[in-house]
Amino acid sequence: MKANVKGSLFLVGFMGAGKTTVGKLLAARLGRRFLDTDEIIEHQSGLTIERIFKLGGEKQFRRMESEIVEVVCQNGPAVIALGGGAVCGEENWMKIRQSGVTFYLRWNINVLLSRILNDEHRPLTRGKKNGADLVALFESRRPRYEASDYIIDCPDSAVPEQIVEQILRKVGA
Template sequence: MNNSIYGGAMPAQSTEAAAAPAPRKAAGTQCGSRPIFLVGMMGAGKTTIGRQLARQLGREFLDLDHELEARCGVRVSLIFDIEGEEGFRRRESALLQECAQRTDIVIATGGGAVLAEANRRCLRELGLVIYLRARGDELYRRVARDRGRPLLQTADPRARIAELLAQREPLYEEVASLAVETGIMPVSQVVQSLIPLLQKHEAA
């Protein structure tokens, strides 16, 4: 079997970015033009919240994992199977560095994107970072049945989530400009709570 998922250079055109143009910014929600990055554990709501936040801000939205899958033509779980986590992380880092150069965009990063120092530096220096925080039990409830999560294919996924959260939470906090609890709050309320926080941060 070929050990490479995607042999040549990645296409420059983003599949999600190639969709309909971003809507006009709603009045009072402008937060500068640099990227907004969402970080946090799997199941924290980065994709769902990110999509609605982008709509509110009149920005494009891009999910880094989905974009990687679109470019490689296979699921993240298969990239893990063939290239291992190390191979996946290399691809993730290259894509993050590319997409971080764009403006007026909300980017949902993968849960492990903060593991590489180069990625953390990229997030801190090129954009505004929002940490979506959730407790281990809530994360487990959301993702326990998701077979597309390669890091959870263990005998005790609850313990694995706790282990990953302990490892990654200090890194999320290190890069975060803002943090918000997702918990059981409806997505719309989370997004509405973020708007004034973003405005305040940009005005500081």
């Protein structure tokens, strides 16, 4: 099944939105490569995202992320899961928009919080048990997410396959 999209399909959204899971399924359905910017960063650096945050802080991570965004945008059509903050930098956003179509996986914030609050492997959630800081982070990113080409509304009970079907309908595949 071929998508009616010449460039890449970029999945954007907050942490816990299922971008990696949905992306792998979508790529298989479309016969495209799947890339995950966080996984590429970990592979190339030999460090976990958590470790990068500990050693170099968020600023160092965002610098690495920007380099990877540039590379994946130049590597031809793929399904690409972007880290939750990858779209926040203006330069990243411009490259992404020029390289393909963006899909925002929009979930209720309470669903996302239930998935991520107890995940010790997410450096931005460490020590945040009530979620207020995460809600503020989500709200600061939401305008960029909502500027995506397509918004995919994900009901609380949605499973990845349902989200893939929504995306396929949007691209006419």
